[in-house]
Amino acid sequence: MSNPCLTCGACCAHFRVSFFWGECQSAGGTVPDEKVISISPTYVAMQGTTEKPARCSCLMGNVGEGVRCTMYEQRSSTCRDFEASWEFGQKNPHCDQARAAHGLPPIDPPLEPNLSPDKVA
Numbered sequence: 001m002s003n004p005c006l007t008c009g010a011c012c013a014h015f016r017v018s019f020f021w022g023e024c025q026s027a028g029g030t031v032p033d034e035k036v037i038s039i040s041p042t043y044v045a046m047q048g049t050t051e052k053p054a055r056c057s058c059l060m061g062n063v064g065e066g067v068r069c070t071m072y073e074q075r076s077s078t079c080r081d082f083e084a085s086w087e088f089g090q091k092n093p094h095c096d097q098a099r100a101a102h103g104l105p106p107i108d109p110p111l112e113p114n115l116s117p118d119k120v121a
Helices: 077-081 093-101
Strands: 018-020 036-038 043-046 059-062 066-069
Touching: 018 077
Parallel strands: none
Antiparallel strands: 018 043, 036 043, 059 066
């Protein structure tokens, strides 16, 4: 199964992406300082995600068609921890919410290879 995130990007264009400022490069983290804005004394957010409509400044491409993160290897824990529905066998309602906000259907669960209509579970 190919990564559904590469044709989606809805989460990057729907939610505020905030995280502890210690993840920024100036504090020894990986997130480039110039890609964030301060939202409190201890938290920052990715540029473009603090207002509606939100869209992370690092999202390249068209939501629902083809996208990529221009700083994927340097992304925050918030981004690293976000899972597409069914990525690890469970539905993620936040993924479905972001997709719905962009007119995209929820991701279908994977087919069970050992089940077929002619087999009784």
